[in-house]
Amino acid sequence: MTYYPRRHYDRGTIRPIAEARPGAAVTILGTVASMRSRRTARRYMHLFELKIEDMSGSIAAVWFNQPFLERTFRVGDEVIVTGPVGVFDRLQIQPVEYEILGGDREPIHAAGLVPSYAVPAGFGPKAFRSLVFSAVREHAAEVPEAIPAELRARRKLVGAAEAIGHIHFPDDLRAYEAARRRLAYEEFLLLQTHLALRRRSVREEPVGVPLRIGRTLDFRIRARFPFALTRAQERVIGEIRRDLAADRPMNRLLQGDVGSGKTIVAAYALLAAIGNRAQAALMAPTEILAEQHARTFGRLLERTRVRTALLTGGRAKREREAAGEADLVIGTHALLEGDVKFRKLAVVVVDEQQKFGVLQRAAMRLKGPRLRDAGAVASAALARPHTLVMTATPIPRTLSMTLYGDLDVSILDELPPGRRPVVTLRKREADTVAFVRQKLREGRQAFFVYPLIDDSDKVAAKSATAMSARLRAELPEFRVELLHGRMKPQEKDAIMEEFRSGAIRALVSTVVVEVGIDVPNASVMVIGNAERYGLAQLHQLRGRIGRGPHESYCVVLSDRAGEEAEARLRAFLSTADGFKIAEADMKIRGPGELFGTRQSGMPEFRAADPVSDLQLLAWAREDAFALVERDPALASAPALAEMVGRKYRARESLVAVG
Template sequence: MVFVTRAELADRLRRPLRRELADGCQDRVVAGGLERLLENLAGPFPEVRRLLEGYRELPLEERAKRLEAALALLGDSAPPARPAPAKPQPTPETVGLETPVETLPLGPGGKKKLAALGVRTVRDLLHYYPRRYEDRRALPGFRLLSDGEKVTVTGRVLRKELVRTPKKGMQLVQAVLEDRWGWKLTAVWFNQPWVMKQLKEGARIIATGRVQRRGRYTTLAVEYFEDEEGESLSTGRITPVYPSKEGVSQAFLRRSVWRALEALPQPPDPLPEAYRAPRDLVDLPYALRQVHFPDDEAALERALARLRFDEYLFLELRVMLQSGESALVGRVFEVREADLRAFRESLPFPLTGAQERAIREITADMASDRQMARLLQGDVGSGKTVVAAAALFVAARNGAQSALMAPTEILAKQHFQNLSRYLWPLGVRVELLVGAMSAAEKREVLRRVREGEVDVVVGTHALIQEDVEFKDLGLAVIDEEHRFGVLQRRALLKGRPDVLVMSATPIPRSLALTLYGDLEVSVLDEMPPGRKPVRTKLLPAKLRHQAYAFARQEVQKGHQVFVVTPTIEESEAMAELQAATRLADELRALLPDVRIEILHGRMSAAEKDAVMERFRRQEFDLLVSTTVIEVGVDIPNATLMVIENAERFGLAQLHQLRGRVGRGDREAYCILIAGDTSKRTMKRLKVIEESTDGFYIAEKDLELRGPGELRGTRQSGLPDLKLGDLTKDTELIEAARALAKEILERDPYLNAPEHAALKRELQLRAEAIGFREVI
């Protein structure tokens, strides 16, 4: 066995001591302080340890004298000249969250390196979280390594060389490393000749890679390495690994964060103790220290829980404040059980348990003195319109008017027909107001609305024109709210009615709570009895002819067919039209006896509505569409949905498209044609083939694609989370949301003194938080 000599140990200790003296004795050359270094390296030199004991508390002049004496003891005959008096170093009194990072002792080029990572202030640095951690509390010696295992080890570089293999001409960097017990191994980097410049003989490095043992020889195929640089931040602990760029080392980032924590050990905590304690949340200074340099796994988990909670809390606060609806007094409706019983008894079918639950939640909101702001989300066919009808009936029984706004005329007409069927027998007067009506018809409807002769008016954006005047608007129901602009919604809500938003896009509760932070959420997660699930089949593109042979059979039975291709970017609208035309021509040649029409993105809204209306009246058999077919449009005779290049849609979007068929009482089918048949793609599409539960599919979509793509092309307003995970954090989001509501109910504009830090932090995070203005 080879042992490290006393002279080698003295040399390892001398170098950082010389750097400390040359740096002006600021106790910053070694992260954690010089005394931490002495604990690790000065065991054989007790006289040096005694000389430098209590170094941090000594005045600068005394530090310099003792360093010179220590270097002399270690055989350094010519210690470096002392530098000129150093500039005053930042202290906790002079450093704040918005202090520029260059005020910290970062070393040459530090500011530029951090700027490349978007880090400009102390606050940025403290919130520049590690992307993962490595347990380096007890790194194994080389003698204990097993063949084939992946390990992280530390060793001193004894020698290095660049070797070119004779057969394949591969360049190998080989370095012989020695551990602290004297055992050696050869570290190998494949085709990375630049590593030669980064390896310095005599330096200690930390390397991660796969072990290979051949007799007495041990090699390590290196995947990742860093220079330990004499620091104590890279080993002997749970070590943070940060997102980085070329030229910005992990050692530099750890040292920079350590300096920030030293300069600002007690950053202001925006969350008062009164809010933290009941939720078992640690304070912010502790959380920031532990997320970067955890004492153990439990401390790291507690730190992450606090910082994730903060992300969601500020997201919810932002959304609630942005909506301006956090604590509005609303109308109080009297909800009579006799009215609800009469409503149920008038229906030709029983309500599901989920519908009953949603009606209870909505009517409880209507009966309270706060303005209702509730999202009703449910799968296609789950019966949202009936639930809305119950709320409209309660409003009418209280003498108030209601409005239901749909994004298109065809949907508005559909809602009008359904609501008339549910409410007319109960004496509720329902009217339709859409752009296609004649001027005389519109004038008459407007008069009746103005004079209170109408209880419920159903329409499109025509409802929010200036000449629509309600006598007493008490309830607004908005279908597929994302189709309307914020100003359009606000125009309808001038009188502060209760608001019910409906969406047929099932999304996981965690995402609903962040996307619609200011809305309570009711979920219809149960389908009415008797509704048949759409039978779904996944086919590779080479078998697509089978899909169209089946389409011909359905048409021959008198049924109708949808064929959908992925939307092309708007900038390529002409290409989209050409693609649609080409597919339609191809199908006309393949199915000469089938009547085929197209729906594409270059059509106006009125043209699209006209095509859908003709399809509903069965004037043709097969519709080729390059746009997502309107949510909620009923074509009862359509029994087959064929989706080309299905891999280009999100799972939730595919489920939405599938819901366009099976609206009648016939067996319905959906065929997914996959242009990409890779294992990963087919696994994802199998979720649709095997499940018809929209909420399960949405959860899988969130896991597989992440929130950014969950709702197809609608990506605005999704939360920008550094630590949060929407697939796992539902309980945390609900807790943060509850606290946000509690805070804003007490202090709607965060003007109270105890909320000053909270308000400031919210302002600082404003640009980093994704939010949507929902109401």
């Protein structure tokens, strides 16, 4: 019964046969007066014909090449037929759907709003629709009522049984929408109750590592920063300071557009831990980004006694064990290895968190210190480190509430002074090379990004390897090099270092440069086959430039975009605001595909749509959090408690991992 229809076909109101007009689509109810089969003279097609009568007149119903229907109908059957009306010698209807009535059977296939399902293998559409109808008729009254009566009344929602009946077989569109609205609210309420319980569990867990940040430590940290903070950075640091001082672990999401200064905010939290003689860890999804962070913190921590370690894949066991003794450990998923053990891990920052799975983020939180205080709840209990998860892929408010409703959210909504907006253009390839040549002659550097490493017979897209050879020929006075993910780490490091130094003037690569590249002199980003990238990825690539004092340009190349790809490119060209980009991306692709349900933990909704049902989502969040605050055990809502537990039990071990 929770296998909802994908859509409903409006077969219309049953009309008297006398009202059938040529060119119109009608639904009629009548009795089979006669039937016959024959072959047409011209094409020798099988033709099956019924004469259907009602009190107002008669009409012929005609099917082509369906001889089995001779065994389906009998004279005297009461039938409903839907289809277009025409005149061929006489008035006739060509059925798109029919239904034989009899006994106490209700019309469910050919009249009114007819549900259409993604039919499982082994079923035909009619057989499956009949199965659902029987299940709804016999068992809808048994569906548990998850929404407390008080909330149903406040939000003007129909009951569970009525909603199940009308989501499948509504009397009219109003009944269908009332059913869908109720079921959407219920899905949101289950999720938000789960998130409210998670949030309460985290806040009641007295096993954080409280950090003291007095004036002296605050001054010492700020003295390391190379520039004044924006008001947005100051506001978010204030929020983080309050979290770090508590004995409950911080569980905060930091959102900010590309270039909004998230790294400095994260640095404050990491250095606060080190200033309290604890440890800090920064986890990044790629080696390039981890190495970029290591360089950034190397500059921030020059002439200090802070011990830092970089830990990426392929390091020897001895190095992994030694890393656990450093004050600040920066690394990739290698930080999750079992032999990486920390003395006293107080703060964890997860950068580009959407590129990690829920389980990976959970594993990092379990590396907190063991409580050896005799007064602790249990001598072997694990303290939870404070956790800050960051994303440069801005999340629309709808998804922030849906995915991260149990997290405190901070938003950096201001760019540092001096960040110039990037000019985004769509050009032809021939014009682009000349444009880039001019910028290189002015002393700038350029990225060229392509979707493939090598040419492919199966994919109609250019490759970085082929384009690097071509660009070397077209830009002979400049050094052009290739970078891609299949290179050895040492090769990638060497190429990136030469690009940073300016020795390499044009870098041709795959999306390995999507995050973590900071080359202020690079002022041009050329994205080949731009139709093959998602909006968030395009925005990330654009964020690699505009980091210096020079005017910067992002050029998209695309000559074979389909309808959806064109919509993405129009949105990309229209704004550089990451939050507007995210909203557009969600409208184009939908929330599930946008975030990757399995990887991100995005719940699957059957009736709800977080985009169009924002008001329902806000109500469900308000109601769920108020209910949990008032009644943490959900004693007043046992059916809701049972359904939340059943639906989200598998996730309970992932409490507070974002």
